[in-house]
Amino acid sequence: MAELPALPVSEVVPKLRQALSDGDEAVLEAPPGAGKTTLVPLTLLDLPALAGQKILLLEPRRVAAKSAAARLAQLLGEPLGKTVGYRMRLERKVSAATRLEVITEGVLSRQLQADPALSGVGLVIFDEFHERSLEADLGLALCLQSRDIFRDQPLKLLVMSATLDGEAVAELLGGAPLIRSKGRAYPVAVHWQASTDTVMPRIDALAEQVGTAVLDVTASHEGNVLVFLPGRAEIQRTYQYLEARLGAGYRLCTMHGSLSLDEQQIAIAPPPVGTRKIVLATNIAETSLTIEGIHTVVDSGWQREAQFDSARGVTRLHTRRISKASATQRAGRAGRLGPGQCYRLWSEQGHHSFAPNARPDILQADLSALALQLLSWGIDDPAELQWLDPPSPGAFNKALASLETLNAAHKQSSGVWALTAHGQLLAQLSAAPRLAHLLVLGARWGCEEQAAQLAALLQQGQPRGGQAVDLSASLASLSGAKTGSEKLGNWRASVLKQARQWLAQLRRLNLATQAHGGISNAILLAATYPERIAKRLDRQSGEYQLASGRRALLKDAGALAEAPFLAVAALGGRERGSTDRIFEALPLPESVFDGVLGYLLNSRDGAVFDASAGKVKGFSERCVGSIVLSATPNVRVKAEQAAQALLAAIKSSSLTLLPWTDQIRQWQARVMLLREVFAGEDTPWPDVSDEGLLATLEDWLLPALQGKSDCKDLPLA
Template identity: 45%
Template sequence: MSERTLPFTTDLPIAEVLPTVRDALGSGFSAVLQAPPGAGKTTTVPLALLDAPWLAGQKIIMLEPRRLAARASAERMAALLGETVGQTVGYRVRQEAKVSAATRIEVVTEGILTRRLQHDPELAGVGLVIFDEFHERSLNADLGLALCLEVQTALRDDLRLLVMSATLDGAPVAALLGDAPLITSEGRMFPVETRFVAAPAIQRSGPPRLESRVAEVVQQALVQDSGSVLVFLPGEREIRRVQAALNGLPPDVAVLPLYGALPPAAQDAAIRPASAGTRKVVLATAIAETSLTIDGVRVVIDAGQARRLRFDPNSGMSRLVTTRVTRAEADQRRGRAGRREPGVCYRLWSDAEDRALLPFPPPEILEADLAPLALDLAAWGAEADSLPWLDAPPAGAMAQGRDLLTALGALDGHGRISDHGKEMARLPVHPRLAHMMLAAGSAVGAGSLVCELAALLTERDILRSRRDTDLRHRLRLLHHEPRDHAGDVDRGALERVRRLAKDWRRMTGQSPPDRSASVEDCGRLLALAYPDRIGRRRASGTYVLSGGRGAVLADDDPLLREEVLTVADLDGGGANGRIYLAAPLALADVEALYGNRISEDEVIGWNNRDQTVQARRQRRFGALVLKDDPLPAPDPSRLAEGLVQGIRQTGLHVLPWNKACEQFCARVQFLRTAEGPDSRWPDLSPAGLLDSLEHWLAPYLSGMSRLEHLRKLPLLEALHSTVTWDQQQRLNSEAPTHFVVPTGDAIPLDYSTGEVPVLAVRLQQMFGTTRHPSLAAGKVPLVVHLLSPAHRPVQITRDVPGFWSSSYPAVKADLKGRYPKHPWPDDPLTAPPTSRAKPRGS
């Protein structure tokens, strides 16, 4: 270790483990370092390893999850060396780089490492890659580590990897790195008192808004505690509201926002120590959780919320959701209060809620849109399951991402990356926008304009209000100074979009925009990026998208009158996503752009409103119907299929049922039940009949297209078709419609009462019965209802012979006097059966 860096490390907790880190990377090629917030790992470890013999003058690349952290850590390290950024220590983030030929430590955001690996898989001149704040588990960090491990195995056995984290369980990471040493720094964070400030009971007016609660606790902390205050809020919107609520604080208290979209100068102002005699309140997003030390802060106020981007595979949309923080995030935030002296942390939740916090946030790879990952892997030439992951990407989300890439032409029919896909992978944007930027010049002739559009969709919306969904208005604001929307324009976002568009014009070789170029091309350009989000109006304010989803505009949106839209941004939840950004286009544009993917289909299906089969010839792009005409001579078999749909939707009751049909089904079901699970009889229950309509009913629907036509249906014949000739013979013998009793009379059987048929017969007709009647080849005894001469049940039995010896005498005694004209023998077993009364005079 060079003498120049030792003075900067001796007073930091991390200094105790630096020799262990150096030795681990000297004797091996990977290590994991766990150190709590404030230990000094981000700015100290790279400097301490800079002159290690095994580095041999090569570079160190350190990954940071956020641009602000990358800039701040590089500036801090440079200051420790007494240099300016860009000399020994530099950084690269999107739209900004400060490096030189002398740079040995390069702090980069994570996506930059992926693109560097794609360009130079060997990482020539790089001896160590440090993954800082790996506990955040960003998708790019997981991918970068997986790619570096493969490089280490296949190309660079001298490449060192160091994973650093504050809250992550390091053991699984160490195992992934080949049982790398796990080094822990205990740290010496100052004590932080935790104060829980639970939400008050709901009043009649409802719970207080978050910004009101936060502002109240800030004012309380400024009175009760010394030092500056760091407040954690979920997003920019909440920051602005709290900032407005704190208007009127004493002049010696400055309120400063801190979030990713702020200009660097504003971010630096929030990070700098408060001037002498003043205090500051920094209102920050999660950007301030890690890798930053804001001097003078000894009070943290945590609103307890985090904003995460979640991908919904069912809709193909990503959306920001606000969730409760996890234990790891809450501890990271709390640690900001004890970096320089004892501090205080206010948590806007209860002690009980604190104990219920989940331990860690979910890894982004499990919840993100994986189309960018699929493109990176295709460019790398690897399948996801061939790389080492801490958490493997879900197969379903990967398949969905590859499907999108295929639709955009990035992958060929065999799933390999195309030349177009290779060009897409070189652009630091989502594959949708990369395809749009590359295809626009040849397909639409608006290559420069598309760079502006891509920048608008990448950066924060330049309009603070979401009332205006028309992207054409935003393009016009880029070309002219804002007037109509002046009070609603985010000037910082506007300038960032202009700078980003300029960078992408340079990257793609486009000339500056021709101001005469029509922003009316906006919808056509968007259609290149979002072929699955071209929508056609189906009712006022509602659209069906080519991908199959529904979408809706607000009632007062000026785009309501447009017949066709391309939707760039909508809510991923619900049956109809709320449209946030869109632009109109013509049906002719869809034909021009996607003629090779438009199909001519004969669509025959059930129209429930008209109760008829509808036959149409449609020209379709996905779920989008471009043209719809009646089909003059539809295929009769397909008409039958459409009518089957209608019967299935409406129910079996629309068929012309009669007693014979019902009895037939019941007889078959009786034998099916009697044979048990291995029965080969068809399922003629209502559910079974509905499931198999195509097989037994469709052949009898020829020429029918309406429910009213079913009156002529030979339903019994159709039901008979469900059994074979042999089964029909068995049905007649084992489940007959009638049963012949001892008198020779054929008595109808009732199969509708349950699993066992019922024989209802007058008692006298059964005289002489010594064996109980049965069906199904003698396996199922009948339920016999023995009737009086007046056909009223006197006994229900499954044992007629037993009835003669047990209950018959009592029945005889009861009924003989009422029915004296009918025989009541003392021994019914030997008496002749009869259907008649006794002859007169007997």
């Protein structure tokens, strides 16, 4: 093996090797820059206990996995794909000689499902575990059970983290040795601002605040600058602000999750000689990525995270203050090369109110993918596994219900949840449950290539600069002539590459096809998200009724606003928002409910009090969820329906529909007088005021309404 560089983590490598020789687990705490990612895996390759076995190194992001693999191979003086390789969605570079595979976290789950024993693997290293992604938590839980049930020889586990509470992880691993390494960070001078904001300023104000700070920093300090912002919109606005004010000699770069790998590499690489680099980034740049040459950090102190709203069944974007751990990570980026500067755009006093750590994904994300994985693993109760933070029963039950709506899971007579045949197919695809459902439907309907492209677009997102509400243009660019900018071409190539991979997976399933003519993307989208099918209620306001029962607004949609029905792909809102927004959709003809989507129809009978006729009338409705497509009169009204309709009408009229007489009103007044005279907890006189009667309407009136269709002959006394 080539001689490895001396890094801060080198001091604890002997302890780490001893721990993994004597036992099967260890926890390594090492700050950024210590060398845990680029040195530790290589020092374990020749461990006798791992002879003839592979090491899997998990990274939370694709660009981090690819960068780490390249650096590890470089340190060995070998090409990628020999001793060191990588494996991720859409891309792999491994060979028969590969012993160290750098993989993304989702790859581990798929490998475990295909081979629960992880045959040929001796050690799994969880890098950057403090990020607490859903896939990392699931992967660790499955590995712990795998080695207990399926392994003849030990599966060693190493969890590496920068800021996580190592004691808790060590306890989860059965009292694993906790080894701490010092970093090589240089001192970073922290500068505070007077801001005490608890709510993020509007986007223009934030862009000006951050942009002004960056201009001040570039005037007073040399070197490159890393700027942390909450999301892509703030990055774009700050980019525009700085682009209009910076002089020559600067390269503005962006770094966020929706960029391609090639675009992210531009931000990571050193700038041309004589040029200073300013990188505008989300928290993707906190850890796992090394951005070359950073001397100064400007931190807005905000982050945006997706949180699943189980009550609404949608993911909402929350913008909130970062944790203290994140602030420490961000500041540390300025001290990798030498003494650095960190400008925090909040007050030191306000910093004390920040949470110690960020919430893990497992406590706030949609758990439908987790539920699918666990059911495929053979368990329906997360309590059967060991977790650092177990998923909440309520959120997991919501996830099971979501799978049930896709016909992917069902509750057996024994009370145990299991995958259906359709669910077993979904679990074999490397896609989220909804997209896997789309892919299988497309294959069964004879339009698998079209479905694969639509699913790939939904996963990858629309091209930058083309985030229209109407998906039609983006879909057309996939199948049309290869024209447009280089960035559009790169986006098209990435989407089509993903589509081809899923298409290959689909064809291996050998699904029977029942061809339907004229399957549009809108039909596929509506079948994927049936609860998001929307019917326009008001053209001017853009309000739509969703099949789920909720309502949402369509804004800035151009010709899409003319569509009476929509198939909605993206739906959500922001924190403190009272109404959900439709972000992406396609126009949906109503006629599809008489065709291939007819299975979504349901009919229901009901009754309503007709004030003009003075009696209850029945109706039959043809519906898609809560959307009423048509209604027809129904002369047959069930007694219970009539009683409930009367009760609702009387309640909404504040009792005025009742046949009051002067005699009854006098009696009511006398009883209330007696109640006042003999007041107290034990008074025998009931509250017969209008307010009291309304509060107990179902108790005293509903029995009297049975068999009646109007209020005229209802005796009140």
